[in-house]
Amino acid sequence: MSQPLLVFNEKGIYCQQADVYIDAWRPVDKCIVTHGHADHSRWGHKQYITHHNNVPIIKHRLGDITVSGKTWGETFTINGVTFSLHPAGHIVASSQVRVAYKGEVWVFTGDFKTENDGIAEPFELVKCNTFITECTFGLPAFKWTPQKEVFNDINRWWAANQNEQKTSILFGYSLGKAQRLLKHIDPTIGKIYTHGAIENMTEVLRPMYDFPTTTRVTRDTKKEDLLGNIVLAPPSAHGGTWIRKMVPYVTASASGWMTFRGARRRRAIDRGFVLSDHADWDGLLRTVKETGCEKVIATHGYTDIFAKYLREEMGLDARTEKTQYEGEQAEIENNKTEDSNK
Template identity: 80%
Template sequence: MRKPLLIFNDKGIYCQQANVYIDAWRPVDKCIVTHGHADHSRWGHKEYITHHNNVPIIKHRLGEIEVTGKEWNETFTINGVKFSLHPAGHIIASSQVRVEYKGEVWVFTGDFKTEDDGLAEPYEPIKCHTFITECTFGLPAFKWEAQAEVFKDINEWWATNKEEGRTSILFGYSLGKAQRLLKHLDTSIGKIYTHGAVENMTEVVRPYYDLPPTTLITRETSKEEIKGNIIVAPPSAHGSTWIRRFVPFVTASASGWMTFRGARRRRAIDRGFVLSDHADWEGLLTAIDATGCEKIITTHGYTDIFSRYLREELGYDARTEKTQYEEEGSETGTSTPLSDHNSAPKINDEI
C-alpha cells in the first residue's frame, strides 16, 4: 500500500518524498506558504516558497527571510514531486497547493472562498484524488449574501452616519479584509481614513492591486477633519484609547460571524455586516464537487460535523485532521473575538 503523499505531524503538513512542509506551524527547513496570515506563515523557517505577490507581505511581517516567489500554475519539482500554486480567493495572493507524485494528485486549499471579491485572485477549482479542505464555516447556517448587496448596505450605513454628523468606524483585519473593504467603499460619500496597521499593510500591497486613496490617521489628525468620513481599523482598535478621540462615532464589523446575532452583542459593535473571506456551506460543497476527488480531509473549523455530512449524506471517503490554524477571532469562534492576527517577531499590527 502506497504511503500518503501528505501527512500531518507535530510541525505541519509534510511531504516526506520532497522533505517539504506546507504552512508548517513549527520551524522547518523548507516550507510552502499559502498566504500571509500569521497562522499560516509562521516565523522561523529556513526557506519559504510562496506566490510572488505574497513575498512582500510575509517579508513585511516576518522581516528578513529567505523566500522564493512563484507564479500561478508554475510547476516546480523537488525530488520528483511536482508542486504548483493556484489561486485560493481567500485574500490577496492566497494560494492552494497542488502536489503530484507518480500520477497521484493532492490539493491543500489553505483558507479559501469561492466568491470573486474583485480584489483577490479568484478561486480556481483543481482536479485531484485527495482534497484537504478547511471548513471554518462548515455548517448549513452559513450562507453568504452576494458581496454587492453587502457593500450596498455598508455604503448606505456610512452615508446615513455622515448625514447624522457621526464618523463611521469599520473593523477589518489589517491583511485581507481591510483591503477588500477599501476596494468597495464608495469614495463619493467621503474620505477613507486608516489606522496605522491597515495603512502599513495597504501600502505594501498597493503596487500589485488597485486600491483607492487612503489617509493615515496621525496624532495631528483632528476629530473635526474626520467627522462624517469613514475609518478602517483592525478589530484590536475597538475599545482602545486611540478610538475615543473620534466621538461621536458608530462602529461596525465585517465578518462571517455576524451571521449570529449574539456575536455583534458580545463584541459591543453597533452594526454587523456578514462578509467573510472563507467559503460558506454551499461554497465548500461546490468546491469539493469540482475537484472530482475520491478522498477528503477536513481541517480547522467544523471538521467533525462537516466530514460526517460528507460521509453519511454524500458518500465521500472523508476524515478529519487537527492543525494549528486559527483566524484569531476574525473568522473562527475559538479565539478572543476582537483580537487581530497573532504576530511573529517584528510584526506589530497594533500601531
Template identity: 85%
Template sequence: MDQPLLVFNEKGIYCQQADVYIDAWKPVDKCIITHGHADHSRWGHKKYITHKNNVPIIKHRLGEIVVSGKEWNESFTINGVKFSLHPAGHIVASSQVRVEYKGEVWVFTGDFKTENDGIAEPFELVKCNTFITECTFGIPAFKWTPQEEVFSDINNWWAANRAERKTSVLFGYSLGKAQRLLKHLDPNIGKIYTHGAIENMTQVLRENYEFHQTTRVTRDTKKDELLGNIVLAPPSAHGGTWIRKMVPFVTASASGWMTFRGARRRRAIDRGFVLSDHADWDGLLTTVKETGAEKVIATHGYTEIFSRYLREEMGLDARTEKTQYEEEGSETSNKEENDISPGLSDPQQTKINEDEK
C-alpha cells in the first residue's frame, strides 16, 4: 500500500480511503470517537461515530450532535474500509479502533489500561500489523499496585478520618476516575457525597452502569452533615471557595502521577493514592508484544523514551507522532479538571462550567 492506512495531519488521525478521522482535534465531517474525555471528543464535527454507551456521555458534554452508536466488535464498512470498536478499559465505554483494508490491519488505542477495574469494559487485545498506542506512563518508574490494595488503603484512610470526625475529600476527574472510586468505596463506612460535576456525570452513566448511592453537595448542605463522610470532587475544586464548607477536612488525590512525591506536594494534597486509568510500563510493553504488530507509533506521553525502547530492546519498527491529546493529570495539563473541550461555543462552555460549580 503506497499511502499509509492512517496518517497524522493538522486535524487528527485520518483514513483517506474512507475519508474518516479518529479523535480529530479540529472540526471534520466524520469522526470516530474513542471515549468521552475532552481531548478525544471535541465539539464541531458534523457526524460522530462511537460506542453506544458513549453516546449519552458525549451528548451530555457537547450538546445536540449527530451521532451513531456501535456495539463492541460490530463491523461497519466505509468505502471498502472495515472498522470496529473494541474495549480499551480506560474508562466506561472507551474504545480501541480497528481499521482493516486490503488485508492490512491498524489499531488505534486511544487511551487504555489493561487492569480490569470492575466498571469499564475490560481491555480486549486486538491483533494488528500497525499499532498506534498512547504511552502516558511510558517509563519504567510507573508500575501499578493491584487496585484491590489501593482501594483497601483508600477505605482505611476514610475510616481513620471518620474516627477523628473529619471530612474526607477525594479528588478524581469527573468522568472515569470518579466513578471508579465510587464503585469501590465502602458505603458501610459512611455516606458518599459528590461535587456537582461528578454527580451530573454519574447520573448520565447510571443509565448503563451501577454505582453506590450518592448525595450531591449543595449550598444547603451543612458542614455537620459532611463530618466523617467522604466527598468526591474534581481536582479543580481544590483551593476554591466550594471546599471551605468541608472544614475540618483531609484531602487526597487518586492519580498515576501520585507515584512522584513532588506531584502531591505541588498540589498541596494531604495523601496521594497511585491509581491510574492508563496502562503502566509493563502493561504497555506486554500489549505491544501481544498484538503481534511489526510497526508501532507512540503518541501522547513519554513517546521518545518508549519508542526508543521498542526499537533498541524489542527490535520493532517504532516511531512517534505528535497529537493534541494531553497526558491525564500531568503537571502541565488540566485535562479533565474543567471538562472543557477547545472550540466549544459560549453556551456549551457555560454549560460545562456550570457542571463544575
C-alpha cells in the first residue's frame, strides 16, 4: 500500500480509502464509535456506526443523532474496505474495530479489558498485521487482582459499615463501572441506592442486561433510609452538596488508579478498591503477542514506556501516536444534563 490503512490526523483516526473515521474527536461526516464513554463518542458527527447495544447509550448521551447499529463480527464494506466490530470487554457494548483492505488487517482496540467481568461481552482476540492499542495502565506496577477477590473485599467493607450504622458510598463511573459494581455487589447485605446519573444510565441498559433492584436518591430520600445501605455515585458527586445529607458515611472508590495510595489521599477517599475496566500490564503484553501483529501503535496512556518495552524486549515495530482519548481519567461524568433529582 502507498500509505497506511489508518492514519492519525487533527480530527481522529482516519481511513482515507473508505473516508471513515474511528472515534473521531472533532465532527466528521462518518464515524465508527467503539463505545459510549465521552472521550470516544463525541457529539457532532453526521453519521455514527456502532454496536447495536451501544446505540441507546450514545443516543442517551448525545441526543438526536443519525446512527446505525451492527452485530458482533458483522462485516460492512465501504469503498472496498471491510470493517467489523468485535468485543473489547471494556464496558457493555464496547468494540474493537477490525479494518481489512487488500490482504492487510488493522485492529483498533479503543479501550479494552481482558478479564471477563460477567457483564460486558468478553474480549475477543483478533489477529492482525497492525495493532493500535490503548495503554492506559501500561506500567509493570499495574497487575489486577481477580475481580472475585475484589468484590469479596467490597462486600465485607459494606457489611462492616452496616454494623456501625454508617452509609457506604462507593464511587464509580456512571457508564461501565457502575453497572459492573451493581452486577457483583451482594444485594442481600442491604439496599442499593444510586445517584441520578447512574440510575439514568442503568435504566437505559436494563432492557439488555440483568441488574439487581436499585433505588434512586432524591431530594426526598432521608438520611435514616441510607444508614447501613450502599450508595453508588459517580466521582463527580464527591465533595458536593449532594453527599452532605448522608452523614455519617464512609467513602470508597473503585478504580485502577487505587493501585497508588497517593491517588486515594488526593481524592480524600476512605478506601480504595483496585478495579479497572482496562487491561493491566500483563493483559496488554499478552494481547499484543497473541494478535500476531508485526506493528504496534500505542495510544492514550503510558505510551512511550510501553512502546519502548515492545521494541526492546519483544522486538516489535512499535511507535506512539497522540490522541484525545484519556482512558480512565476521561470517564468523569458530566452531569449537567442528567438531573440526579428526577
